[in-house]
Structure formats: structure tokens, C-alpha cells
Amino acid sequence: MALIDLEDPAFTHIADALAEMKNAGIELDESSVAAAIKLGRHRVSQKNTRVRLPKAREQGDGAGIVYYIRRGAVIKIGTTAQPAKRFATLLPDEVLGFEPGDRALEQERHRQFAHLRVGLTEHFRITPALLEHAQALRMLHGEPDPAWPTLGTLQRPKGRKSLPSPPAPSSPELVTAAEGAHQCGIARNTVQGWAHRSLLQPVGKNDRGMPLYFLDHVLHFAVYSRAHRRTRRTV
Known part of the structure; x- marks a missing residue:
């Protein structure tokens, strides 16, 4: 890798x-x-496709932002020039903060908090230091736009079929069901259940013949399943 x-x-x-x-x-x-x-x-x-950052964002000074969003038990540090559109796809539990910046600043923050990184993903373990950093950004750049989509502003449908298909992985890291469950803080049989329902697709096998999955995909379903259980408890 x-x-x-x-x-x-x-x-x-x-x-x-x-x-x-x-x-x-x-x-x-x-x-x-x-x-x-x-x-x-x-x-x-x-x-003839090229990966480019969007040239403009919906609000603000026309520059991109580096965002800090909480998804379950992890914080994702990413960059976008269209936060409303991006968060509608990611559906974070909450937006912790943001700062003006592009891919270069995003990579700098990834290096800054590398000791908290979950595998090769853009997700980081929650610690007081990382939360304090996000709080400092809110004081410096203001509160996140309340119009940005989060799970709290979305009415999620009932039923098991509400889990959406995962996006293309941002990391090549592969894990077994047990490894993915451990890193995402969920039960192994939960991951195996997603695979049994063909929601989670294997991309290969390890030396012991165990199916391997993208860690990004396991984390995607872990975030959405937590949100679904929370929605059911409030109904």
C-alpha cells in the first residue's frame, strides 16, 4: 500500500x-x-476524467473549507467547496467546526492528528485535543451553518432497507469482518449480517481464506446503522 x-x-x-x-x-x-x-x-x-476540487462553494468567500464532522465514535477531517452538498451525502451526526482551506491544509491536519487516525481513512479517534481544536476553529471562524445537513435534520425511513449503498472508498485498506467490527466499535455478527444481506461486498480474501472488505464501507454502514437505531428509539 x-x-x-x-x-x-x-x-x-x-x-x-x-x-x-x-x-x-x-x-x-x-x-x-x-x-x-x-x-x-x-x-x-x-x-477523460479528472478528480478536481469544486471551484466554488455555495456560501462564503468562494474558497473551499476543511471540515470536522462527527460520525458515530470518530471524527472525519475532509475538504470541500460545496459543504451543503457534501454533508447531504455524508450525513454527519454533527458538524464540529470548519476552517478556510484546500487539500493542502487538509493533508496538514491529517499529519497533525496522525496518531489518532483510524487505519488509512480520513477518520480520527475522538480525543479532548481534537475537540478543543474544533472548538477553537468555531471561535475563530464562527459556528457551522445550521442549514448544512446532518442526521439531526433528516427524517430517516424505517426498516432495514434504509441503509444506503456506500460511496467509492477513499482508502484501499481492507479488513475482515472481525477487524472491521473492532475498528468501528460494533459486533462482528453485525458486519457479517451486512455481508449476508449483500449490502457489504467482499473484494478479496486474506491468506486464511477470510473475506476482505473495504474499511470505509464497514464504517459507512456502522454510521448509518447507529443513526437508524437512534431514530427508532425516538419514534
Whole structure:
């Protein structure tokens, strides 16, 4: 994984190529990872797609922001130029704070709080230091816009089918059901249940033949399932 640049515009295609190789029984060594990188970049050039930050945000001075949102027991540090649209997709429990900035500042914050990072994701463990940092940003840049979507402003439907499909992973980190459950603070049989219902799709197997899943996808369902249980308790 050290060979893969997470900021590569072809990252999603590279991750897809790696998953295809694992499914085909190809050992992921240095040469095969290099081949996946070339294949991913080739697919990007064929489709003529480029990953770019949006040029404008809905409100403010037209620049992007680095945001701090709580999702269950973790805080996600990300960047966007369209916070209302981005949060409608992520549906955080709450927006803790934000600061003007772009990808460079986001990466600086990731390095600053690297000791709290959950795997290779953009999620970080909650600590007093990180919460104090978000509080300082609110004092410096103001409170988050109350119009930005959060779980508290969304009426979620009842039933098990309310869990939405996960977005493309932002990290190539793969975990077993047990490992994903441990990192996300949930029961292993919960993760296995998502896999049984085909909500969580395996992308390969480890050396012991255990199915592997994107950690981002496990975390996605963990966040939404917590929100669903909370909604049911209030009905």
C-alpha cells in the first residue's frame, strides 16, 4: 500500500484494479501493485476524467473549507467547496467546526492528528485535543451553518432497507469482518449480517481464506446503522 498515492486522481480505479487482481487470485506484490497503478491511470485517461476540487462553494468567500464532522465514535477531517452538498451525502451526526482551506491544509491536519487516525481513512479517534481544536476553529471562524445537513435534520425511513449503498472508498485498506467490527466499535455478527444481506461486498480474501472488505464501507454502514437505531428509539 506504500506504493499507492492516496491523492492520485486515479486512486478509485487503482483500488478497483487491485480488487480485481485479488479476486483473480493474483498475489499483490510490488510488481502487481505497479501494474494496478498503471491500469488505473490508463482507465482515467480513457474516460477523460479528472478528480478536481469544486471551484466554488455555495456560501462564503468562494474558497473551499476543511471540515470536522462527527460520525458515530470518530471524527472525519475532509475538504470541500460545496459543504451543503457534501454533508447531504455524508450525513454527519454533527458538524464540529470548519476552517478556510484546500487539500493542502487538509493533508496538514491529517499529519497533525496522525496518531489518532483510524487505519488509512480520513477518520480520527475522538480525543479532548481534537475537540478543543474544533472548538477553537468555531471561535475563530464562527459556528457551522445550521442549514448544512446532518442526521439531526433528516427524517430517516424505517426498516432495514434504509441503509444506503456506500460511496467509492477513499482508502484501499481492507479488513475482515472481525477487524472491521473492532475498528468501528460494533459486533462482528453485525458486519457479517451486512455481508449476508449483500449490502457489504467482499473484494478479496486474506491468506486464511477470510473475506476482505473495504474499511470505509464497514464504517459507512456502522454510521448509518447507529443513526437508524437512534431514530427508532425516538419514534
